[in-house]
Amino acid sequence: MTMRAAVLAVLVSALLTGCRRQEPRAPESGAGSVPGQQQASAPTPAAPPGAVLFISADTRGYLGPCGCSENMRGGIGRAAFQVQQARQGGQPVLYIDGGNSLFGETHLKADQVPQEERKAKALADAFRTMGIAARATGELDDTRGADFRKGLGLPEIPSGGVKVLDAGTRKVGVVAAASGEALVKASQQAREQGADFVVGLLDQPLEAAQAAAALPGLAANLVVATHSASEFSAEENRLVRSDVPVVAVQSKGRSLLRVDLTYAPAKGPFTPQRSQGDVEREVTALEQRIALLDKEIALPGIDPKLKALKQGKRDELAARKQGLLTAPPAPAADVNGFALRFLPLESNLPSAPDTQALVKAYDADVGQLNLAWAKAHGQDCPLPEKGQAGFVGSAVCADCHPDATGVWERTKHHHAWETLEEVGKQHHLNCVGCHVTGWQKPGGVCRLDKVAGREDVGCESCHGPGSKHVDAPSPATIVGKPGEAVCVTCHNTENSPHFDFATYLPRILGPGHGGTGKSGQAGEPPAK
Structure with missing residues (x-):
């Protein structure tokens, strides 16, 4: 190649390169910047129109799991973290409690009173850190009497009552009832007060809630059974798909129900989103693998190195499941929809520091209270x-x-x-x-x-x-x-x-x- 030909080749190459689309590069720290002038950052994508509801129920006086076994679900600090994280997403977030949360028994022995009252107060304070918008009440909230319960200062809905909450461009009605007939009446009142989406909190077990959901005239979009039949009868989350879905959240604060609302440009009825089938199947498969690992990790005499490997794998699967459960669903075009998902509060999830501080204060106080009571009144x-x-x-x-x-x-x-x-x-x-x-x-x-x-x-x-x-x-x-x-x-x-x-x-x-x-x-x- 002659010198002239070589020069022409270089020029042609430069021209062709200049015609190609150049991908933008983020400026390196300090490179090409002007002192005192901020670099423009990429805009954060706006959250789609909608809102997020978190619902707890049947907590039965649990601030957290007992800790006797490994990888135990639950903890008010973990629940608070989920709510606080969702508030960073740009959509309105409402936290609602279905009741039967303050105590685990309807009657207490004298020596239990100091501990259980202190725990109820800690739960109430934790609810406030979560920005609780409304809560129903049940018999497990009145163990120390209505005056004690009201003295906690929580935003209660009386039985048969209605509370309508702002949720962006829509309104969410929350109704509380102890019977199916009362639920029908309260749900209709919520509609009359302008609610676009209505949550019914029924102080009954799942079977009774299913019957209530089938009653004519019910104006609720969702019914939550807030009182399990017995201490060990709500060991799993339950969802009954019907014209009006019915749910029972795992008791003792081990899970939350998350409801994602998506808004169409025009107001209209809300319909359940059933396009989450692939996600649900993957979550179910992950939960089955996690349950198997939990059983293997708990085997007595397991080799510590093998246990550590299995625990690492379990945490990895749990993190993957959490990502699936907290990703907002894809909104259906021109449809007002809602998607239901349970959020198990797994052991690897973080806790909200302010809420966990309340739990630590309770742990420190209650031991002293109980010991002092035993010395003064014990028999x-x-x-x-x-x-x-x-x-x-x-x-x-x-x-x-x-x-x-x-x-x-x-x-x-x-x-x-x-x-x-x-x-x-x-x-x-x-x-x-x-x-x-x-x-x-x-x-x-x-x-x-x-x-x-x-x-x-x-x-x-x-x-x-x-x-x-x-x-x-x-x-x-x-x-x-x-x-x-x-x-x-x-x-x-x-x-x-x-x-x-x-x-x-x-x-x-x-x-x-x-x-x-x-x-x-x-x-x-x-x-x-």
Whole structure:
């Protein structure tokens, strides 16, 4: 190639390059900038017209999970974080509570009152950090009377009442009722007051809510069953798809219901968006994988390295699921729609700092309140009835059963009290009963200030009170081989969801204690 040809080739290449579309480049820090002048940033895409509703119900006095097992759902701090994050998205956000949230029982013993009232106040304060817009009430809110409940200063809707809330260019009506007939009447009133979308909060279990949703004249778009039939009857989120969808949120603050409203240019009826099928299927598949990992992680004796790997994978799947659940649905063109999604409050989710600070303050206060009450008003347990055995303590058992005691000392039952002390909950009435021996039983422990010598899940927790056995050592004077029914009083659905008697039992057995093999191999799942 001649020199002239080479020069022409360079010129042609430069011209062609100049004709190509150049992709914009973000300016490097300090490059080409003028001091004191801000660089223009790309505009944030506007949120589509609509609003987000968060609904809780049937919290039953839970600020958070007990923490007995790993990867437990729930926590008012995690719920608050979800609401606060959504408020950064540019759409109106309304938080609504369906009631039955302040207490877990309709009647309290005298020693429970200081703790449960303090907890209800902490929940009310947490609701305020979430910007609560409205709440219904149920029988589990009136455990300490209507005056106590009203004194918390929350924005209540009386039974049969209506509250209409601004939600951008639309209005959301929230109605509370204790019967289907009252729900129909209140929903019609909400429409008359200008509500475009109506949420019905029914103080009944899911089955009754389904019947109410089918009543003629109902003007609600959604019915929420806010009171589960019993303590353990709302272990899962439930959605019944019908002309008027019916939902029951997992109890004890373990999930939130998220309702995404999308607005068309013109007002009109809202229709459920059913285009989320692919997302729902993927979420279901992820939840099945997470549940399997939870069970594997909870296996007693699992290798720590394998456990860490499985936990990492579980957190990854949970994060993926959370992303799917919180992504706003694609709005349907020219349709006012709503999409329903449950948000399980998984253990890997963050907590809102301001709300979590309220929980920590409660934890610090309630132990002192309970201990002070026990010292001032506590009464010892009644003595066993004539002819019945009483508790003697594990130290007495060790005199005649050194081998069995050696096995027990290597289990986590032996450290049950210590696990409470580590988290400062040794004076919490919700916890102590499964971490001492003979709690609230004749001849046992009935006062928080008199636990000494009965700490831990001792011999008599499983084999029964031992005074008669001490006086007359014989298999007939003790429970020789306790069955599963004894274990599940503490290893229940809530505290130990993956408990399996056949799998866990070998972890507390060893030579001299119903088992064989090397004495140092006894172990067991975390104490409950």
